[in-house]
Amino acid sequence: MKHMRITTAHQSLTFSRRMMLLGGAQAVVGGVLVGRMGWLAIAQNEKYQLLSESNRVQLIPVPPRRGWIIDRNGKPIAINRASFRVDIIPQQLEKDRDIVPEVARLLALDEDDVERIRSELSESRGFRPVQVAENVAYEQYAAVTVRLPDLPGVQATRGYSRYYPDGPAVAHLVGYVGTANAKEYEAENKNPLLIIPGFKIGKQGLEKSLEPYLRGEPGGQRVEVTARGKLVKELEPKPDRSGRTVQLTIDQGLQQYAARRMGDESGALVAMDVTTGDMLAFVSMPAFDPNSFSEGIGRTEWRMLSENDHIPLLNKVTQGLYPSGSTIKPAMALAFLKQGIDPKRRVVCNGGYQIGNRYFRCDAVHGAMDMHSAIERSCNTYFWATGLITDPEQTTEMVNYLGYGEEFDLPIPAQRYGTMPSPKWLEKKYHRKWQGYDSANTSIGQGYVLINPLQLAVMPARLAGGKLIQPQLLMAKARKPIPELAVDPAHLDIIRAAMTSVVNDAGTAVASKLPLDGIKMAGKTGTAQVFRLGERGHQSNWALRDHALFIAFAPADKPRYAIGCIIEHGGFGASAAAPIVRDSMTYLFDQQKAWAALAPLEQQWGGSLAERNARQLATFKKASRPVSA
Amino acid sequence: MITSAIIPRPLARLPWRLIFLVTGIATFGLIVLYSAAGGSIRPWAMKQAIVFFGFLSIAVGMSWMKESTIKSITFPLYGATLVMLIGVEALGFVSKGAQRWLDLGPIRLQPSEFMKPAIVLTLARFYELVPAGEIRKWRAIWPAMALLGVPAFLILVQPDLGTCIMVVLCGITVMFLAGLPWWIFAAPAAAVAVAAPIAYQLMHGYQKKRIDTFLHPENDPLGAGYHIAQSKIAIGSGGLWGKGFLHGSQSHLDYLPEGHTDFVFATMAEEWGLVGGVILICAFAAVIRWGMRVSQNARTRFAQLAAAGLSATIFFYVSINLAMVMGLAPVVGVPLPLVSFGGSAVMTVMLCLGLLMALERQQRTVARLA
Numbered sequence: 001m002k003h004m005r006i007t008t009a010h011q012s013l014t015f016s017r018r019m020m021l022l023g024g025a026q027a028v029v030g031g032v033l034v035g036r037m038g039w040l041a042i043a044q045n046e047k048y049q050l051l052s053e054s055n056r057v058q059l060i061p062v063p064p065r066r067g068w069i070i071d072r073n074g075k076p077i078a079i080n081r082a083s084f085r086v087d088i089i090p091q092q093l094e095k096d097r098d099i100v101p102e103v104a105r106l107l108a109l110d111e112d113d114v115e116r117i118r119s120e121l122s123e124s125r126g127f128r129p130v131q132v133a134e135n136v137a138y139e140q141y142a143a144v145t146v147r148l149p150d151l152p153g154v155q156a157t158r159g160y161s162r163y164y165p166d167g168p169a170v171a172h173l174v175g176y177v178g179t180a181n182a183k184e185y186e187a188e189n190k191n192p193l194l195i196i197p198g199f200k201i202g203k204q205g206l207e208k209s210l211e212p213y214l215r216g217e218p219g220g221q222r223v224e225v226t227a228r229g230k231l232v233k234e235l236e237p238k239p240d241r242s243g244r245t246v247q248l249t250i251d252q253g254l255q256q257y258a259a260r261r262m263g264d265e266s267g268a269l270v271a272m273d274v275t276t277g278d279m280l281a282f283v284s285m286p287a288f289d290p291n292s293f294s295e296g297i298g299r300t301e302w303r304m305l306s307e308n309d310h311i312p313l314l315n316k317v318t319q320g321l322y323p324s325g326s327t328i329k330p331a332m333a334l335a336f337l338k339q340g341i342d343p344k345r346r347v348v349c350n351g352g353y354q355i356g357n358r359y360f361r362c363d364a365v366h367g368a369m370d371m372h373s374a375i376e377r378s379c380n381t382y383f384w385a386t387g388l389i390t391d392p393e394q395t396t397e398m399v400n401y402l403g404y405g406e407e408f409d410l411p412i413p414a415q416r417y418g419t420m421p422s423p424k425w426l427e428k429k430y431h432r433k434w435q436g437y438d439s440a441n442t443s444i445g446q447g448y449v450l451i452n453p454l455q456l457a458v459m460p461a462r463l464a465g466g467k468l469i470q471p472q473l474l475m476a477k478a479r480k481p482i483p484e485l486a487v488d489p490a491h492l493d494i495i496r497a498a499m500t501s502v503v504n505d506a507g508t509a510v511a512s513k514l515p516l517d518g519i520k521m522a523g524k525t526g527t528a529q530v531f532r533l534g535e536r537g538h539q540s541n542w543a544l545r546d547h548a549l550f551i552a553f554a555p556a557d558k559p560r561y562a563i564g565c566i567i568e569h570g571g572f573g574a575s576a577a578a579p580i581v582r583d584s585m586t587y588l589f590d591q592q593k594a595w596a597a598l599a600p601l602e603q604q605w606g607g608s609l610a611e612r613n614a615r616q617l618a619t620f621k622k623a624s625r626p627v628s629a
Numbered sequence: 630m631i632t633s634a635i636i637p638r639p640l641a642r643l644p645w646r647l648i649f650l651v652t653g654i655a656t657f658g659l660i661v662l663y664s665a666a667g668g669s670i671r672p673w674a675m676k677q678a679i680v681f682f683g684f685l686s687i688a689v690g691m692s693w694m695k696e697s698t699i700k701s702i703t704f705p706l707y708g709a710t711l712v713m714l715i716g717v718e719a720l721g722f723v724s725k726g727a728q729r730w731l732d733l734g735p736i737r738l739q740p741s742e743f744m745k746p747a748i749v750l751t752l753a754r755f756y757e758l759v760p761a762g763e764i765r766k767w768r769a770i771w772p773a774m775a776l777l778g779v780p781a782f783l784i785l786v787q788p789d790l791g792t793c794i795m796v797v798l799c800g801i802t803v804m805f806l807a808g809l810p811w812w813i814f815a816a817p818a819a820a821v822a823v824a825a826p827i828a829y830q831l832m833h834g835y836q837k838k839r840i841d842t843f844l845h846p847e848n849d850p851l852g853a854g855y856h857i858a859q860s861k862i863a864i865g866s867g868g869l870w871g872k873g874f875l876h877g878s879q880s881h882l883d884y885l886p887e888g889h890t891d892f893v894f895a896t897m898a899e900e901w902g903l904v905g906g907v908i909l910i911c912a913f914a915a916v917i918r919w920g921m922r923v924s925q926n927a928r929t930r931f932a933q934l935a936a937a938g939l940s941a942t943i944f945f946y947v948s949i950n951l952a953m954v955m956g957l958a959p960v961v962g963v964p965l966p967l968v969s970f971g972g973s974a975v976m977t978v979m980l981c982l983g984l985l986m987a988l989e990r991q992q993r994t995v996a997r998l999a
Contacts, residue, residue, distance in 0.1 A: 007761055007762075008761045010761070011761045011764065011808055011930075014808040015806055015807075015808065015933060016925075018805060018806050018808070019806065019921070019924065019925060019937065022802065022805070022806065022921075022937065022941070023921055026917065026921075026944055026948075029944075029948050030910060030914055030948070032957075033910060033948065033951045033952065033955065033957075034906075034907055034910055036952075036955045036957055037864060037898065037903055037906045037907070037910075037951075037955060038903055040861060040864045040865040040955060041864055041865055041867055041868055041869065041898065041902060041903040041906070042868070042869060042903060044865050045865055045866070045868045045869075047865065048861065048862050048864070048865025048866040049865070049866045049868070051862045051865075051866070052862050052863070052865075052866035052878060052879055052884075055859075055862065055878070055879065055882070055884045056878040056882055056884075224878075224882070225882070226882040226883045226884075227882060227883040227884045228883060232882065
């Protein structure tokens, strides 16, 4: 500190100087404040205006109506049905009054539901509705509606729920819809649409894979809300756009017919148009009811389905794998022809064939067999013997070309495409050389051969039409020109003639001729061993019985349709699968005759599919009550 | 000053320019409060109008006080306020809770409010008593520091950070103008600048979080940063001309918290825009400038220092509040005088203005005599 004399005059000077400084500082602060305000209000005005608008306006999404799924003729497969639902709007609730028990009593809700409603109410934000119940019966809906004036905050509305008129018949084709789970909600970046009460998304089958087409665009009710979530006023709404209708190649009538015709059997049936590849039926039975799945299935019904040994939860068409059995023989024969085997060449069947140190037993003593009669009467000996003198690699190539082991481009999630063995495959997979008995097993569709029912139908379709068709499910899909099969047409004629004899002459399926004038069906039976060679035929234990298979096309002279069918543990192909194919094929030409054939059968089984399902559930519920209680 | 034959002299001698300015600001404030209540004079505008005109009359009444009277009550006023502050503290200690006011039957007294003009007057009086030659001596510094430090500490522990900062700034302003050596101000400022980052490192998590929230309110929009974020949205969305009277969505839909008290400026800016804000700031600037003029024209050292200090009080009120509302300062709870709803800020500002008017009248009378 410097020591100098400070006078009053000096002090006054200091004061004026410092006053100037203070005034200047104040002016600077004032300038900064005005500048800051200008920055916020002018330079960043747009940003803050946006933030202010997003504060003020909230969008309550209005779910779009889900698109329909219709069949090739426009008949409904999956539609929306008006349904009734009850919600609570938290902000409209009266304070100090608990209406939840009252509503629960009116709707007969159980304790679990009440607890869920309470926890959702405590977490909800004012104007967003909390679901009380959906698919409410009309009587209960009416009971709530008349009491609405006494129940402030409760909202009873009509909405839409998914409905499948054919129920289980289309279950594995279309799948079902359901409420989005937490994982699906995360996967869509927390799309607010998914958590609207009552909004459903596709969970399986076509409903899942066609979700982008079926969902539509949500609309929204724009509302002005306060910071506390209180609704101030409604602004102009944004309209929603319904999902698109998707047309399938499926023939709804045939689909339903085939599903019903299967009765209580467990199996799959695929019908195709051999000229286009359009799939007309895609049936896997027995099946769950997609209607009850879409509403949220009860625990008892779920247990019944998962405990059933006919596996109603499995889509057998694309995920069931079976040995093809003798249905592989037409393809084998075509492969033999291509490799120069003379169709007139005869093999004598003495009831079996010795390969190395093993003796393979045929179904019968067929005598001298050429290619035609070997297919017609399904003689294994012929195929064993011929398989040994041909190249297994080339044979497999041909069978693959006809569809075995192929994965098709279909909007069906998860296809299992099975196995068609070849020497190369065997070497790679099991590190061993191809043996004579491998040729033998493969040539009659046993051993490593595994196919799905879709491939089972594609093979006769390609043989019958002579075109390399690809199975199609969507009508709207752009079609490429279908190439002809790269085989000698004369060879195809030989195969077709033999398959015609299977059903119409002295073959294995003569009991399944079409009951129609002038239209013949060609086919091939198959019986695939499940248990052990040598114990064929009828078994009392259902699970050990052979699988019954049948492939067919018609009309035999001018092929139009092809069908592949497998009945699990059905026994002989000719007795279990062929009649189902025959009736389904009949349906395509004469619906009345087909229905007439089904009526007595359904009577014998004890009612239609829906009636039997309902009875089954009732029985199961009764039986399992002590367990679940 | 209006001079007319019709208007009686005592009335004509009032500083009408100031009274118009202050009434204008307060009226604008009432309009904003009317809008903040959703277009209603209840619950705020009506009450505020009564409080304002009540205190305005008191201020006008005070303008007849003599400078000597003011001087004579300065130390007793300071002493009484200090005792009340200790009383509040003791009461808070007894009732085990933070307390800022004394309940005196019908009136609630907030002694920390009185401390703002009291510290200014006290320090002005103190430096008037210090001979000119002593001003740079230690004797001239430590008593002032004690006079300022004790009440500031008492207010800080209430806790009322906003008022504490105000009191300290007002006191420092008077000390600065009194001519204390530069280093007294420069050294602590430098020390704070150096120590702040170190202190930040040593802080507890929640304390750090408060600072972070102030620096980046957007990172915590629903927590502690909510006030600042919403206030900035209100001001920013107002634009140049504002959304129009009664059309501020931020305040009307309750997104802006404290829209009628500390954040009333944001409520105003949303509806009146930058134009309204600049007009309001200019009006305040004019009031402060009027006070500074009083200081410059003062004949006595006490009047000089007191007038400057009282004007500074109003300045700090306004600037701290605006800086806080615009996100330039942390939220410390300083209202915007004459506009924010609440009596204590009006009272303090009116006390300051009353004293300023008294000092100004003195100048004119003295000038006339000379």
